[in-house]
Amino acid sequence: MSIFSDDDTLVPASAQLPDASGTDFKEGVGLSNPLLSQNSRQMLDLVNRLHSTGVQVDIDLPQIAVIGSQSAGKSSLIESISGITLPRAAGTCTRCPTECRLFRSSDAWNCSVSLSIHENGKFRTETFGDVITDKSQVEDRIRRAQWAILNPSVRKTKGVKYFLTEDDQGSTLELTFSSNFVTLKISGPDVADLSFCDLPGLIAGVGLTGNTGDIDLVKNLVASYIKRPSCIILLTVACETDFQNQGAQELAKAYDPNGKRTIGVLTKPDRIPPGEEHNWISLIRNERESLDNGWYCVKQPGSDQLKKGITWAQARKREDEFFASTAAWSELDSMYHKYLRTGNLVDRLSSILSDLISKRLPEIQEEIDKSIIATRDALNSLPKAPSADPQNEIASLLHGFVRDLARHVEGVPEEGLLQDIRPAQETFRRAVRITAPDFQPFEKRYKGAKRIEKAQFLSSEEESESEDPSSFDNGIVLDAGDEEFDDIVVTGKSIYIDEVFEVANQARTRELPGSYPFVVQETYIKSIVKKWHTPAQILCHTVYHILSEHVRRLVHIHFGSFGQGQLEQHIKVLLQDHLNKCMERTNERIAWLMKLESRPFSLNTHYFTDYKEKFLTHYRSAREKDRNPRLMAAIEEYTPPPPAFGFNRGVVSPPAPLGIAKVLASLVEMGMPGIKPDALAKLIEPDGMEPALIIMADVRAYFQVAYKRFVDNIPLAIDYELVWGAERGILNVLNTGLGINGPDGHRICKELAQENPTVAGRREELMKKQERVFAAGQQLLQIF
Structure with missing residues (x-):
């Protein structure tokens, strides 16, 4: 009891x-x-x-x-x-x-005295003197033990032996009362x-x-x-x-x-x-x-x-x-x-x-x-206790971290590194996409009154995405009020046909009449391509920050509970330096790709030619509709008549052709069969702007070829140099940087493995509790 x-x-x-x-x-x-x-x-x-x-x-x-x-x-x-x-x-x-x-x-009477101390959230018991076998000594021992408890700073500096041997008569007390207690174990x-x-x-x-x-x-x-x-x-x-x-x-x-x-x-x-x-x-x-x-x-x-x-x-x-x-x-x-x-x-x-x-x-x-x-659950939740062989333990932790990093670089399901990067890549693609030149096949005097509609073939190929620059999101921060933003966006700065024609005329040197130098197309193309550098840099920096955060989290998961945190901190510093070097190589690769795009070039002839024809038709059609809307409307509304055998020739004759049908029928009578309705648009008298339309079609078609190539190459370069680069050779970087395989490796690992005092104290407390309850x-x- x-x-x-x-x-x-x-x-x-x-x-x-x-x-x-x-x-x-x-x-x-x-x-x-x-x-x-x-x-x-x-x-x-x-x-x-x-x-x-x-x-x-x-x-x-x-x-x-x-x-x-x-x-x-x-x-x-x-x-x-x-x-x-x-x-x-x-x-x-x-x-x-x-x-x-x-x-x-059944043994002889004896008494042992100890001090039970609660300090800094920890409980400990300290023996106070030898075992007593004479009952007359108990009162003095208890008095001295209380003296020791009521003077904590003296006990800390001089130890309990001081209170066992010194005279306590008239001594001062640091505390008047204490919740720490003296424990007596008496048997007999x-x-x-x-x-x-x-x-x-x-x-x-x-x-x-x-x-x-x-x-x-x-x-x-x-x-x-x-x-x-x-x-x-x-x-x-x-x-x-x-x-x-x-x-x-x-x-x-x-x-x-x-x-x-x-x-x-x-x-x-x-x-x-x-x-x-x-x-x-x-x-x-x-x-x-x-x-x-x-x-x-x-x-x-x-x-x-x-x-x-x-x-x-x-x-x-x-x-x-x-x-x-x-x-x-x-x-x-x-x-x-x-x-x-x-x-x-x-x-x-x-x-x-x-x-x-x-x-x-x-x-x-x-x-x-x-x-x-x-x-037991609380003990299991604590970090693993320090190993007797810290060098091997650290080596094992490093290998585990490198394997996990490689797994994340390769890609993990749900909320992984690649999933976080993907929105930034899509935003980059859109940022490059909206640098497409906004050619208008109308004179500048009609600015605000006339505007060409978006080509239907582009809508089907590139989905119904917005051309509005303010719709940027997904990680790349661009402010519509920034000069940098205005500088990369060509959309909204419409280029009118007379402006193109004027540039072409000014570029002519020794060309024959009606011929214009390629430098016109090249000038437009270079003015567009140079706008791609900023989105590429933004994507690179965005991926760098996402990757750095993922790496920091992995470092904490693998090393956060080891020792007092020195190993985690050292590894973070080494990895940050490693990522910075990867970043430098990535920037060099981006600069190299930008230089490749500085001169227009493509072997994708079919792709380029197909787009040139489509854009030229698109621009011509818009201009011709503007110059002769009645003819163009008739051509668009034309429907071929039903075949002749659909009528009973002996009873009912087919209706006489009208409009476009009549013209096409007359051309057949003149020995010109197979003429399509769209060819009738050529009857409209040329206005001399055909060279400008061809230049516009050239530039716009090349943009389609070059931008799709660029929005693939830049993410690939960033992925290879930065994302994959983070994992490439990292084990050697860590081993060398930490010096654990060097002559001082054992000492370094031993210092790194020193456990956090708070964790050590908690483990000791739980171990003692486990002993008690067991x-x-x-x-x-x-x-x-």
Whole structure:
């Protein structure tokens, strides 16, 4: 079982309770009473073994918490319950918790002391001195241990040995109270199987020199125990002080408002002022401040009796005499006598605690099982623990990273590198596509009034995409207000036929009449091609940033949890330098491709000729419609007549041809069969702009050939030099840059493998928790 109490401050620390023969008292007392039932003893032994594993930090174990204000007689009560004597001193002796773990053993009595420290989110236990075999040394050792806990900076710089050897009399304290605690492990043939924690008593005031924060500090410390659902609250109230003025009662009521798990204990009944006995008797009768488990009253030796060396047997005898001879208590109905005397209280505590333990066993088993699973999962979620061979481990990580990078460069399904790049490639294609020259087969004076429609054959070939430059998206950032944007866009700057004709005439040198130099077409083509450099550069930079981000993510995935992050950082620097070099080569390749396009050339004669004919027809048709709309409309509306054999020649004659049909019929009569309606457009008198139409068709057709070639070559170059280049030779780059294969490779890898202190601390904490809960699980196996 576990008993947690606050410190009492009645008597000097030297007071002991010897038996009548002058030796330590050896009769079973309280929960060490051998007459306890076997089942109760088994339950109490179990919970003490669970406490010995430390698992109470992780799960809620049944316990008894003795609370009360200063001078409420708590220490004397604990001595009566446990059968041992606690160290005492005048004033507030206990400034930090003192956890005592008692084990019955056939070996000689001994005691070990340790410090349990919570610092920076970590918990550790440090042995404080050698094992004690003389009970008279325990009080001094505990006092020195508390001294060490209350002076953390001295303990850190000088170690615990300083506090074991130096004189602590008159020493100053850095802290007035602390939640860190002293742990005692006591075993012997006459020791009870139990545990308790001696806590600072609740403070009513701190005086002129005290710290008001200590009041709440101690209160919160006590509350941290009694708020647990499995904690039985043993509320100690001194009869010499008004009941309502004792803060422990209010604290207990705050965490157990219905009194389900609180047991009241009245101490110092011999100090009740005359005539006020009924106020306390009403509690024993459970008539006020009712508790499910009732109120008890005990009479412990006073400080003067302890100084004179009263024995335990004498103390119990005097307690019996007091309740038998004092009228207020002896006249109680017999049914209330079971609520008087320490022995009755102890029997009741034993029964309640053992019953609670039995009831809680299935829940404790479930909590331990869940804690084992949760702890194992938490450990598995941590980065892999440092290897004893960091050089091989780093080499393995590098190979794994290179394989994964190659896989992403090759392409992975869904949200991979190539999927992120593809929108930028499409935007690049559109950016080049809209640089197509906007030739208008009309004079500039008709600007705004006449405009050629988009060629239908282009709509079918290149889908119905927008020609509007403002529709750019998908990663390439172009602002319609930027000069750079205006510079690459030819669309919107219409080129009229008379402008083309003027340029052609100005370019003539020694050509024959009606002939024009190729430099005209070349000039237009070069003015278009030079606009392609900016979209190519934008695509290159966009792919570079996308690739860099993917590579950084992969680096973090593979190396982010290794060591303290130095390896990840070094690799990021090396890869950034590697990508920058790939970027330089890519820019050189783009510049080279731009130079190739600086001179018009194509062996794709059929493709070029086909487009030239289509564009020339497109431009001519638009101009002819403008000059003779009636004739062109008639040609477009012409429908060939049905075959002659569709009529009965003997009865009905075919209708006489009209319009275009009549003209075509006349041409047949003149010996010119096979003339198509479109050929009639040639009857329109030429206006001298035919050379300009041919130049326009040449340039526009070449654009179709060149731009489709360019929008393939640039992404291919970027893919080869930049994307594939990121993976090409990368293992050698990393090995060389890190120096892990050099003469200092082992030292370098060892430094890189140093684990992050936070992760190391978390792993250590979880490992200790895993040990605790596993050890607790093993203890439970002995019961089930």
